[in-house]
Amino acid sequence: MTGEKIYRNPVFTALVLAGERGEPEALTENSGAGCKALVPVGGTPMLYRVLDALSDSTEVGSILMSGPDRAQLEHSSHLTQGMAAGRWDWGQPGPSPATSAYAALQSLPEAAPVLLTTADHALLRAEVVDHFCAAARQTGCDLAVALVDHAQVVSAFPDAQRTALRFRGGAYCGCNLYAFLTPASRRVADFWSQVEQDRKRPWRIARALGWRPLLAYLTGRLSLEGTLRLLSDRLGVNICPVILPFPDAAVDVDKPSDKDLAERILATRTGAAPT
Numbered sequence: 001m002t003g004e005k006i007y008r009n010p011v012f013t014a015l016v017l018a019g020e021r022g023e024p025e026a027l028t029e030n031s032g033a034g035c036k037a038l039v040p041v042g043g044t045p046m047l048y049r050v051l052d053a054l055s056d057s058t059e060v061g062s063i064l065m066s067g068p069d070r071a072q073l074e075h076s077s078h079l080t081q082g083m084a085a086g087r088w089d090w091g092q093p094g095p096s097p098a099t100s101a102y103a104a105l106q107s108l109p110e111a112a113p114v115l116l117t118t119a120d121h122a123l124l125r126a127e128v129v130d131h132f133c134a135a136a137r138q139t140g141c142d143l144a145v146a147l148v149d150h151a152q153v154v155s156a157f158p159d160a161q162r163t164a165l166r167f168r169g170g171a172y173c174g175c176n177l178y179a180f181l182t183p184a185s186r187r188v189a190d191f192w193s194q195v196e197q198d199r200k201r202p203w204r205i206a207r208a209l210g211w212r213p214l215l216a217y218l219t220g221r222l223s224l225e226g227t228l229r230l231l232s233d234r235l236g237v238n239i240c241p242v243i244l245p246f247p248d249a250a251v252d253v254d255k256p257s258d259k260d261l262a263e264r265i266l267a268t269r270t271g272a273a274p275t
Contacts, residue, residue: 011061011227019067019093067093136179141240146177
């Protein structure tokens with residue numbers, strides 16, 4: 001623990017990363033959408049689905065979008081009307097997810113916890129948000145990270161191609177859900193932005209994290225808890241996992257095959273045929 005006060009106010013500010021990463025992706029180009037966040041999944045732009053889930057959550061009190069850029073924003077009456085109605089706010093995104101997150105967190109008051117997610121989380125549901133936020137507060141940590149057991153994801157969606165984080169004792173999939181629970185937790189976003197700048201220079205990343213823990217992870221000698229403990233010590237914050245019981249929480253939409261999978265999952269929820 002850092003000794004800083006954990007937020008007891010149950011209302012989170014939700015931060016949605018909705019900017020572009022550079023060159024247009026195949027997913028965006030194939031859809032005809034102006035940006036990735038507005039690619040339709042099941043006939044509805046992904047970002048709209050995320051905003052609906054957050055709006056329906058009992059844990060979220062306000063929503064800030066970091067992106068899409070102003071030109072795309074002004075072409076979406078749904079987004080601009082939601083802003084006018086006070087349903088969500090908007091900020092100009094940075095050149096990368098990490099810089100967007102860091103700048104947005106700097107703009108938010110430290111008096112409330114922040115739930116960070118992404119616009120490509122097209123299957124996000126209020127139930128998942130509520131479960132994660134409530135569990136995150138119970139950890140007593142500075143930063144909580146949502147994960148799903150990889151075996152559960154494979155069992156639920158055998159065709160899914162999800163990246164697994166493999167540890168001694170189990171493998172997990174990320175869920176693009178992070179709870180920043182104390183002011184100290186926000187320094188992780190600063191570290192993330194520094195690491196992202198060095199993504200093409202892996203030796204610098206290794207040096208920042210420490211060679212010994214990195215080698216221990218790569219050789220499968222670190223457990224999930226051990227890895228997060230080492231990261232916590234390195235960054236001076238207490239990072240905890242929240243293991244979610246929702247396999248679909250690990251499905252984001254980065255490529256056309258992800259979109260197809262998400263639409264099949266949505267069809268099972270509604271009983272409709274995939275679009």
